[in-house]
Structure formats: C-alpha cells, structure tokens
Amino acid sequence: MSHPHLPTPEEKLADAKQLLSLPRIVAICGSTRFMPEMTEADLRETEAGRIVVKPGCDMKSPHALWSDPVEAEALKVRLGDLHRAKIRLADEVLVVGDHIGDSTRAEIAYARSLGKPVRFTHPEADPDA
Template sequence: MSYPQQRTPEEQLAAAKQLLGLPHIVAICGSTRFMAEMNEADVRETEAGRIVVKPSCGLGSAEAAALKPRLDALHRAKIRLADEVLVVGDYVGDSTRAEIFYARSLGKPVRFTHPEADPAGGA
C-alpha cells in the first residue's frame, strides 16, 4: 500500500496562495538608510500588481539594538512568505547579505535595484 506524499509547509503555502488567487509577493530588503528608495520601490512594485512586504521603519540605535533580534526574525518571515526578494540600494551590509543568503537558501529569486551590489557578483 502506498501513502500519499506529504507536502512541505512551503508547498502548502504556495498551494494556498494559488487557491486564494494572491498576486505575486515581493519582500524588499536593504539597509534602512535606503528607506526613501524602498518606499519608491514599494510604489513601483504595487503599481505592477504585486503585494509588497518590507521593513516598516528605521529605528534609532538604542531602539534598534533592543529590537534587532525580533525585527530580524520578522523580516525572515516576510522573506519566507514572499515569492521573490528585491534588494534596494547600492550598498549591501552584513544584515542584508544574510537576508540575501537566506532567500537564496530557500530558492527565492533575488533582484537588485543595483545589480553591482550583489555579493555573489551578479549571479
């Protein structure tokens, strides 16, 4: 007797998004110094019919230090939810580099507003 193959959580999420007819979801990543550019990218992606998830705010250093682990975990959840990642800005620091690596480890396509900023050399 054969048993039906169980779907992974990622496969279940993809199937649910398809059943619900959800548009393509884009997670915007990048340094919060590029918040204005992230907002512009949000407008462009939304105008193209995509759902956008992104960092919601830049925090001061004291606030950021206290919240960073929770904000990082929340942003990784946004990356898992998304169909692809858009990296904004011409600079990629350690946090953004980790987000790119995480997205690619999940098989998510990663686009760049500045392809030369890709730590993989534009791969």
Template structure:
C-alpha cells in the same frame, strides 16, 4: 503502492497562495539608510500589481520605541526575525540600494536558500555576482 507524498508547511503555503490566486508578493530588503528608495520601490512594485512587504521600522531614525540602546537591540532581533518571515512569505526579493551590509547579505542568503528569486536595484552589489 506508492507512499504518500509528504508536504512541508512551505509547500502548503505555495499551494494556498496559488489557490487563492494571490498576486506575487515581493519582500523589499536593504539597509534602512535607503528607506526613501524602499518607499519608491514599493510604489513601483505596487503599481505593477505586486503585494509588497518591507521593513516597517527604521531604527536609524529617532523614535521613543528604540531610544534606549538595550531595548533597541532587543527590538532589532525581533525585527530581523519578522523580516525573515516576510521573506518566507514572499515569492521574490528586491534588494534596494547600492550597499549591502551583513544583515542584508544574510537576508539574501536566506532568500536564495528558500529558492526565492532575488532582484537588485543596483545589480553590481549582488554578493554572488
């Protein structure tokens, strides 16, 4: 008698997305200095029939929600965790921009540890190339 197959929550997520026949989900990553390029990539990916998730806040732009430096640092930690959840939800990652900082490098490593394909608008910045 074979032992029952143990499925992880991640396995169940993949199965549920397949059963729902969802389009591919793309997580856009990169420095928020490239927000305009991220928006353009979002348009292209959406036109191609993909669901897009991307950073929703640009902490480099003035906003009362993060005008206090202490609150901004707390918010950045929350937003980083939220973005990792977007990567977990996604089927693939698109890295936008011609610069990779520590945060984006960490996101790429996380996506690859999950087995997510990673595409680049500028392939020459792939830290593993």
C-alpha cells in the same frame, strides 16, 4: 513500499496562495539608509500589481520605541525574525540600494537558501555576482 508525499509547509503556503489567486509577493530588503528608495520601490512594485512587504522600522532615525538601548537591542532581534518571516512569505526578494551590508547579505543568503529569486535595483551590488 512507497510512502505518500506529505507537502512541506512551504508547499502548502504556495498552494494556498495559488488557490486564493494572490498576486506575487515581493519582500524588499536593504539597508534602512535606503528607506526613501524602498518607498519608491514599494510604489513601483505595487503599481505593477505585486503585494509588497518591507522593513517597517528605521532604527537609524530617532523614535521613542527604540530610545532605550537595551530595549532597542531586543527590538532589533524581533525585527530580524519578523523580516525573515516576510522573506519566507514572499515569492521573491528585491534588494534596494547600491550598498550591501552584513544584515542585507544575510537576508540575500537566506532568501537564496529558500530558493527565492532575488532581484537588485543595483545588480552590481549582488554579492554573488
């Protein structure tokens, strides 16, 4: 006896985005040292008609929200969870910058594990190339 296919949450999301006629969604990843380059990539992707999600906090720059080291560590964990959610939401990932650190490497692996296409502003930086 055959069981009916129950769509996964990912399939439901893809169907909903299609029904809503949403443009492709791009998650920008990379070291926050490349925030100016991420802003430029955001501009170019937006001009090309894509919805862009990217890191919203540069914890390498001083700010009252992460001035306390204990609170900063907790925020870093929450921001990591939030960024993985952005990757799940996205149709593809764009990695910005010519350096891939451990966090970005993990984001690339996560995106690829979900079957998301991954593009690079600097293709030579692809850790799997």
